[in-house]
Amino acid sequence: MQINSHLRPAVFLDRDGTLIKHVHHLCSPEQVALEQGASEALCLLQEAGFVCVVVTNQSVVGRGMLSVEGLKAIHDKMEQLLSTQGARVDSIYFSTHVPHTSDLREVEYFDRKPGPGMLLRAAQDLGLSLVKSWMIGDSISDVLAGANAGCKGSCLLKTGLYSLECQDCSQISFLASDILDAAQIILRQDSISI
Template sequence: MKKAIFLDRDGTLNVEKEYLYQEKDLEFEKGTVEALSILKDLGYLLIVVTNQSGIARQYYTEEDLKHFHQAFQKKLSVFGLKIDKFYYCPHHLEQGIGKYKIDCSCRKPKPGMLEQGISEFDIDRKSSYMVGDTYADVQAGIAAGVSPILVRTGHGKREEEKLQEGEAKVFDNLLAFAQDRKQRESL
């Protein structure tokens, strides 16, 4: 079995920008590249799980999102890095239009995207993590049986108030989490 870091995208890996889908607007959070490098060196699969209600609202298409993720990979490849898989939820029950207006199992806080990754990559839940900047990310991690991590980037500082005692570990950013993993795994 493999170990993985499930990563929220917006506000965790890249700077939070509402309904981000254009390459020109992609800006990594400070320390993202170094963090991903550390986690990859520790043997983790890097799997993005991202709610993309902009598709459901018809702000952009699934094809637009695929092009954006290709650009994301290209930007990381300069540093010898790549995301092992991008999973996305294009649905929104209230704001969705047409086929996207459904109550799905993939929209976080539901664990559908994580479950898909766990199944596809034969992932060991006990040695894996869900890292994100919202309480929905934490809840998805808990529901999937992986360790939830909240980062204070993006919406994280505000969302931290929603945490119950001991519900998730909190770090200033993805790099702080990666450095903590490196330190703990070297003991």
């Protein structure tokens, strides 16, 4: 993608374990609960000029455990909870591909993280500059999706599987305790680089 001054910076956000509490194979809106600091983080990032885009692997749809309509109901509930705290996301992208490997580093499908497809599609759709953008997530697949898409950097949250993964992965820009910590790190880094 060509670097263009009118393209906006974004923060790409994983959903489960980042914005909302992780529930294995989440299939019900009643199970949706925000992660602590999620609303505040989104507000800080958007006030600083970042577009906030959710990019989430949702194999529950591909496995036949949840319909696309059911997934929309879950996202509606997440957005409703954010709205009650004065926050919002700008867009949501999801992949329904079912992985055939447990290796979170392997790109099996272009659109499934760690593949860059969702980020590249969002950049095209929304006029985003990937080189000015960041990825936040709780899995190495999130970090690698950001790197594979050409993002400026990626924050790995300690809320997820990070302790089970290789922490010396060169694509991890920063470790953060939670989404609010990650947002504050990104804002500090961007103010330093201006």
